[in-house]
Amino acid sequence: MEIMDMTTGHIIKKTKVIGEKSEKASNFINRFYLTKDSTILVGTSFANSGLYLYNDTFSTFKRIKQIPFNSYVLAIVEDHTGNIWTGSVSRGAFYYNPRTGAHGNIHFGETVNNKRVNEYTVLDILEASDQSLWFATVGGGLIRLSKDRKKMKRFTTKNGLLSNVVYCILEDNNKHLWVSTLKGLISFDLRTEKATAYTKSNGLTTNQFNHSSAYKGIDGHMYFGTVKGMIEFDPRSFEAKEAAPATYITGFQINNKEIQPGGKNSPLVKSILYTDTIELTHKQNNFSIEFVALDYASPEAVKYKYRMKGLAGPWTYLNSNRQAYFTDLAPGNYEFILQAESSTGSWHGEQKKLFIKIIPPFWKTNLAYLFYFFLIAGGTYWLIRMKLKRVNKQNQRKLQLFKHEQEKEIYQAKIEFFTHIAHEIRTPLTLIAGPIEWLKGQFDNRENVKKSLSIAARNANRLIELTSQLLDFRKTETEQFSLNYVNTDIFALLSEQVARFKQEALNNNIRLELIDPESSQMAFVDREAFIKICSNLIANAIKYGSTMATIQLYVAGPNDDHFTIQFLNDGNGIGEEFHQKIFEPFFRVKGSNKPGTGIGLSLAHSLTELHNGSLRLVSGKPGKVIFELKLPIHQKFEFQLSNWKKIN
DSSP states (O other), rough: OOEEEETTEEEEEEOOOOGGGOOOOOOOEEEEEEEETEEEEEEEETOOOOEEETTTTTTEEEEOTTTTTTTTOEEEETTSSSOEEESSSSSSSEEETTOOOOOEEEESSETTTEEEESOOOOEEEOOTSSOEEEEEESSEEEEEEEETSOEEEEEEEEEEOOSBBEEEEOTTSEEEEEEEEETEEEEETTTTOEEEEEEEEESSSSSHHHHHHEOOOSSSSSEEEEEEEEEEEEEGGOOOOOOOOEEEEEEEETTTTEOTTTOOOOOOSSSSGGGGEEEEEGGGOOOOEEEOOOSSGGGGGEEEEEEEEOSSSEEEEEOOOOOOOOOSOOOOEEEEEEEEEETOOOEEEEEEEEEEEOOOOOOSHHHHHHHHHHHHHHHHHHHHHHHHHHHHHHHHHHHHHHHHHHHHHHHHHHHHHHHHHHHHHHHHHHHHHHHHHHHHHHHOOOOHHHHHHHHHHHEEEEEEEEHHHHHHHHHHTTTTTOOOOOEHHHHHHHHHHHHTTTTHHHHHTTTTEEOOOOOOOOEOOOOHHHHHHHHHHHHHHHHHHEEEEEEEEOOTTEEEEEEEEEEEEHHHHHGGGGGTGEEEEEEOTTOOOOOOSOHHHHHHHHHHHHHTTEEEEEEEEETTTEEEEESSSOOHHHHHHHHHHHHH
């Protein structure tokens, strides 16, 4: 923590967050808060996190023990009763009263079988002018706690929010909350509970805001931080529109050609802007109508709806398109009705109407009836022929489905058989491996016996590893393999796996090399699954390489969201027709003289897909066989899973 003199701009004091009696404390500070009695509170996160009281005189920190130790403090606020409220990660909100010592915990998640699940992270807390408490949550939207702290109500996308990920909350001087979210800005009326959305179409530079970055100035102006800088505005300049903007028909096209007044075969006598009725021939029954609403503040946000009276069907709603298309309308009378919606959701404007009459042709001739006969006969022939083709295709598809089901049953039987065998032999193998290791220790002086026991132990361990891979593969097939994403140093973990295979590479006369990247790479991965993926790919490179195996990590660039690892060996090569099949269970390239089961690459591929990544063979040329593993840096549920581990 650094303290700056506002008059000089100089840092006058630096101190670390250290608890009483030198107890461990986190130096990752999220929030400062000045209470009504001028007490300075400091909220921290990560290891040894919590809420601390700072004594400026002695530069000391005292942990507030009513707020649980290791509960991330992301938000702090003091309400009108003197209670101090804090927001935490996946544990709801905590509160305590410095005078009475009372404290407690408010939960926002769901309860299933008397167990609390899906507890939301609280990023910000605000006490509104009506003394209700408002909580900004990750995934739970905006949550209100009543003045008496007994009633709770949640506002989500179903209530008009742009996103259920809410970052910051401010209140203006007109009883409106201004809420920043993952997908835009919301103005929330405390009296009517109506939400009004503002996005890039309203002039924002971006829809994505940041947490812990909102401020209300003395003059009432609002400041919010986004991923593209800070925005500032005066809430008083926003006025809700009561009526939708006026709409005008600006263009009329027949058969994709714009119609001008007075032109050849033109049905327009004057500009379409001033036309209320239009008369068309039966050959002009394919047309489109262009329109516009005069909303100068945010024209891109205006939505439209239209319907054609005389045609069955409800209103058609349009977002940005300003054109309605009609094809093959039958002769008759129609009425085109158009209405616009404003950016605030108002549909109260005047409707624009255009009457359209399509004149019927003179059909009733013998030549027309003869044409109809041949048309019906030809159509019937075509329908019968198409029906026969469709029946033939259906029969072929049924045959293909039958073959597919047979192959699927054989595959499942094979999986069940190998899984059953793996279950049966895994425990005996484990029991065999233990005594072998014990016997090795008993024959330290008998080199020949110890060597034989080492061979037995190595093969027993190999069988145990094989059974484990079979069981892991079965879990991925049945979607029972769960992942816990943790922020991990990829190169460090990769180095550990390469080191494990050094001896095996020497035994196979393979030069195993790991190329250092220019910078480190952090990413959220499941450590165990990542180890299994890399172990199988390293083992594969050593097994099929002739003289060398090289592993190289390519860190993600500034605009990339994936990192890449390539596993290269100088083996015999893999034909292009096998580039996809080698990842199928139990598949092995014909002619290979290397022992194997065909499980390793399939397991690695399945675990990679569970990571939302990709594993592919990018080169199968002799002397240059390259497998490329590409994984995302971030995962959808990384924040909850990784931090849940740290808290619990």
